[in-house]
Amino acid sequence: MRGAVIHAPGDVRFEERGDPRILHPTDAVIRTVATCVCGSDLWSYRGVNAVEEPSPIGHEYVGVVEEVGGEVRQIRPGQFVVGSFFASDNTCPNCRNGYPSNCLHREPMQAEGCQSEYIRIPLADGTLVAAQDTPDEAHLPSLLACSDVMGTGWYAALAAQVQRGQTVAVVGDGAVGLCAVIAARELGADRIVAMSRHKSRQELATRFGATDIVTERGAEGVARIKEMTAGIGADAVLECVGTVESMQQALDSTRPGGGVGFVGVPHGVSIEGAELFSSHVAVRGGPAPVRTYPPELIGRVVSGRIDPGPVFDLTLPLEQVAEGYRAMDERRAIKTLLLP
Numbered sequence: 001m002r003g004a005v006i007h008a009p010g011d012v013r014f015e016e017r018g019d020p021r022i023l024h025p026t027d028a029v030i031r032t033v034a035t036c037v038c039g040s041d042l043w044s045y046r047g048v049n050a051v052e053e054p055s056p057i058g059h060e061y062v063g064v065v066e067e068v069g070g071e072v073r074q075i076r077p078g079q080f081v082v083g084s085f086f087a088s089d090n091t092c093p094n095c096r097n098g099y100p101s102n103c104l105h106r107e108p109m110q111a112e113g114c115q116s117e118y119i120r121i122p123l124a125d126g127t128l129v130a131a132q133d134t135p136d137e138a139h140l141p142s143l144l145a146c147s148d149v150m151g152t153g154w155y156a157a158l159a160a161q162v163q164r165g166q167t168v169a170v171v172g173d174g175a176v177g178l179c180a181v182i183a184a185r186e187l188g189a190d191r192i193v194a195m196s197r198h199k200s201r202q203e204l205a206t207r208f209g210a211t212d213i214v215t216e217r218g219a220e221g222v223a224r225i226k227e228m229t230a231g232i233g234a235d236a237v238l239e240c241v242g243t244v245e246s247m248q249q250a251l252d253s254t255r256p257g258g259g260v261g262f263v264g265v266p267h268g269v270s271i272e273g274a275e276l277f278s279s280h281v282a283v284r285g286g287p288a289p290v291r292t293y294p295p296e297l298i299g300r301v302v303s304g305r306i307d308p309g310p311v312f313d314l315t316l317p318l319e320q321v322a323e324g325y326r327a328m329d330e331r332r333a334i335k336t337l338l339l340p
C-alpha cells in the first residue's frame with residue numbers, strides 16, 4: 001500500500017510502504033476512508049520538531065474495518081470507525097478515569113502513519129468507535145474531525161470548565177480553535193470571542209457560534225478582552241496554539257477564578273509560579289482524551305447539531321499529500337482533507 005513519509009522538513013512524499021498486518025491479537029487493520037493533515041504535523045514539516053529519519057506520518061483517520069485479530073471482541077470487519085491519535089485499551093485506570101490519551105498501554109498512532117491507504121490499529125476494541133450505520137458522505141468531514149480536532153476543541157472547553165451563560169475567549173483560529181468555538185457554544189457559553197486576524201477564519205468562527213472577533217494580539221488582545229468583561233477577563237479561555245505568546249495571552253485574559261484549557265502542544269512555554277499563584281486561574285491541558293468523545297460527538301454530527309466539517313477547506317487525493325502540507329504551511333488552507 002501507499003502512504004505519506006516525511007523525509008526531512010518540507011519533504012513529504014507519497015510512496016510505497018509495507019501493507020499493515022495484524023501484529024497482535026488485539027489489532028485491527030482498517031481501509032482508510034478519509035485522513036488529513038494536522039497543525040501538529042507542521043511542527044515536523046517546519047523543522048521545529050527534528051526529523052531524524054524518513055518516518056510515516058499522520059494520526060487522524062476514519063475507515064472501514066478490514067480485518068481483526070483473534071482477541072478483538074467488539075470491532076468487526078465492515079464497520080465504519082472513527083479512531084483517535086493515541087491507541088488506548090479503554091480498560092486501564094487512566095482510561096476509566098476519562099484520560100485514554102494517558103492510557104497505561106497507549107501507542108501513538110503517528111507511528112502507524114495514518115496518511116495512508118490502510119492502517120494497523122493497536123488495541124482496536126479500545127481505540128475505535130464504530131458508527132451505527134455507514135455514514136452519509138456529507139458527514140464524512142465532520143466525522144473525520146471527531147478523530148482529533150473536534151475532540152481536542154471539546155476537551156479545551158471542558159478543561160477550562162466552560163459553563164452555561166459564560167464568556168469564553170478562544171486563542172487560535174486554526175482548526176482546533178474553530179472547533180473549540182463549536183464546543184463552547186454546545187456547552188452553553190453566552191459570549192464567545194474568537195481571536196483571529198484572518199477574514200475567512202473570522203467568518204467560519206462566526207458561523208460556528210462566535211459572537212465577537214478580536215483581532216489584537218498580546219497585551220492589546222488582553223486589553224480588548226478586559227474591556228469586554230468589565231475589566232476582569234473572560235470566565236474561560238481556550239488556548240489552541242501552543243506558543244509562549246498565545247499561552248501568556250490566554251493566562252492574562254482569564255478572570256480570577258476562571259479557567260484556561262490549553263490544547264496547543266506547548267513549544268517553549270513555561271508558566272511562572274508566583275504569577276499563576278496570584279492569578280487564581282485554573283489551568284488544565286494536555287493531549288485531549290479524544291477517544292472519550294466520539295460516542296457523543298458522532299450523534300451530534302449525524303443529527304446535524306454540529307458541523308465541524310468546514311474546517312477542511314481543501315480536499316485532495318491522498319497521493320497529493322505533499323501539496324496538502326504546503327497549502328497549510330503557507331496558510332493557504334486551514335486544514336487539508338485527504339481521500340485515498
Ligand SMILES: [Zn+2]
Pocket residue numbers: 088089090091092093094095096100102103104105106
Ligand atoms: Zn488505558
